[in-house]
Amino acid sequence: MVIVKEPKFYKLSTFAHGERDRYEVSLNGDTPLGFTGNDRSYGAKIYLIERAKAVKYIGRTIQRMSQRFSASINGKKYTWSASPSSSNLLIWDFVGLNEREIEAIEAEFTLAIRVYQKGWPVDQTSINFRWVYETKIALEAQKIAIEMLKQFAYFEEKNNIRTNEEIKEDLSRSIDILTKIQT
DSSP states (O other): OOOOOOOEEEEEEEEOOTTSOEEEEEETTSSOOOOOGGGGSSSEEEEEEEETTEEEEEEEESSOHHHHHHHHHHTTOOGGGSSOEEEEEEEEEETTOOHHHHHHHHHHHHHHHHHHHTSOOTTOOOOOOTTGGGSTTHHHHHHHHHHHHHHHHHHHHHTTSSOHHHHHHHHHHHHHHHHHTOO
């Protein structure tokens, strides 16, 4: 069974900078120092961008986070980074998982967030369930997504992003729905 460790929380700021945009990250909102720990290494990660009480994007990578963001933010490939802003960035590290396994978890987590916030992440461009049944994690992916959802709800509560009543109601409803649709 995959153990879902608590995500790291960063403040992510994007800035317009001529032809190429730039970004800064700070762990727990402290002084901008860049990514830390496993986020500076190759390995499976799922990341979530939250701004203005809504999840904007969920992504996955096996690259270093700086490499992933440099290519995508500087190259203006992310719609969520198209204008200067400050966002919350949560990163879950999944050491030892391969690309197909992390994609299966990402798909289930994106669906879980869709149920939780009653709409798809605003800047999500795709969701792929293609490897869900071709990985050893397939049957665990739905349970992993629920655990990640609980951690995200805790982050919202701890940071006063929404009211505790809203969070508890949405989390309870979401877990109920997601449990009923598990395969």
